[in-house]
Amino acid sequence: MPASLCVVPDSIFAGTSRQPSIHEVEARVKTHEWVNGQYRLLVLAAPASVLDCEPGQFFHLLCPQTDRFQPYLRRPMSIYSYDQMKGELAFLYKVTGTGTGAMAELKPGESLNIVGPLGQGFEIRPEWRRPLLVARGVGLATLAPLARECAQLGRPLTAICSARSPDLLMSTDLFRSCGAEVITVTDTDGTSSVENLTALIEGLIHSRGIDAFFTCGSARLLRMLQEIAARHGIGGQAALEQHMACGIGMCQACVRPFRREDGAATLRVCREGPVFDLQEVL
């Protein structure tokens, strides 16, 4: 059977229980601050129904209509943190275009319509005892919940955080608070090149016994990790981004090609992802 015939997982048929697992709700803005010159942290008061999340999942946000920006479609955004006890859901995002520009104008007390949680999150397999997180830019936000999960599971963690300049390095305090060994690299001090990182990671494999890679935020880093992982027989996962319309799996807009055992498969980033096996990503 051709690969494309097998891509829809059986889990889609679990809907017959008639219990919603994806919710469209209004969430109230608690705080909304700039964390540096480009990124903002949005903290929402969210109902418990949407806070049963997994690291790597995302929400689909209905960004507001403002004087400057009138986005029409929702915008997918990976979860920065979720806390059932506090009833909080947070997003760390870069203000770049129409959607995030509109979102940046949200004020505390205002409401934001959110749909989620969506997609397949990270899986920390039992045999992955010594994970390495490698992220760049906004990918650092996506990996933050994974760092917390690793801490809860008692997995010693190393995180390599890459950014254009030191002021754009985010989540480093959060990674440290999860007990992670944090290594920062930047373009401005010339430490973020593939050559430099390859040597650094090869060293960590030997010195720390790294046995799993998790990554997000850079196609260049992803390809580098695929090569290193293949050389050393290390498994891992990558979280991807793609233009989306529905975010739920209906529209087929966010597809990408993936490598599967029986050939190439076209999969939906919103549904079969956004987290995929490291080596499946083409």
Add this chain to the structure above:
Amino acid sequence: MVDLTTKIGTLTLKNPIMPASGTFSEELAEVFDLDCLGAHVAKTITRAKRAGNPVPRVCEVNGAMLNSIGIPSKGAEWFLKNIVPFYADYEAPLVISISANTADEFAHFAEEVGVPGVAAIEVNISCPNIEDDGKAFAMRPGPTRDVIRKMRSATDLPLWAKLSPNTGEVVEVAQAAEAAGADALVTANTMLAMAIDSRTGRVRLGNVMGGLSGPALKPIALRMTYQCARAVAIPVIGCGGISTVDDVLEYLIAGARAVQIGTATFISPTTMPRLVRELEQELERRVLPSVDALIGTVDNADEAITLAEYA
């Protein structure tokens, strides 16, 4: 108690709200109970597997979406085995949507998909006809008549012809579909459009052109619904830019017996259950006993003048 039921030929729907093909799938069952809908309309399938178009497959323009998804299809066999049984758990009738390259292929395909669990076939004749220089069947009455007639002889299932706004012969195409044996019309599919990034000069869809949908399409599809409802005796199902209960009312008043909700589900996945609830409340507020009481009640006393001005 308001009677929300509506009849589309031999099918009685418990309410007039159903999804538009291509904007609905099993995944929506994870958001709400799909049995609140009048019908389920599946995404268009082709008989053979199809890959679909290159990305980007969607983009937004002011108040609307453009898409060029390209009917990716896992093929008929996969669909009948995996998707049709999913909907068997629901009371709402399943309408499947099919596409093919020629009238004969449409007819053979219609015969094949007539399995238990399928209540009606929506015929996506807005797709290119490879025997007519790639023009969509629904652009002209001749190819529309030919494809519906051949399908009519191939299946006993109700046939819903989904018309295209990309034609100057709306009424003629509608009448051709009716004459050839269509049981209902769906007005309409998306309108051919394009968008360019003025900064980079690049087209914004991988397939260059795509279909416009969303609120910007509504006045056009509403006009088609009105034109068709007056020109044919078979039921017309309105589709295009519906996101509020007022939009639903407009289509019903224009003559639609039911409506399909498409792009609005992407903006708010709970749109359809909300519209069912709000339609009931609105009919109660207007002290109307049924959906039927509203259908085709448009006040068009000044139409002669309007048409004269348009001409």
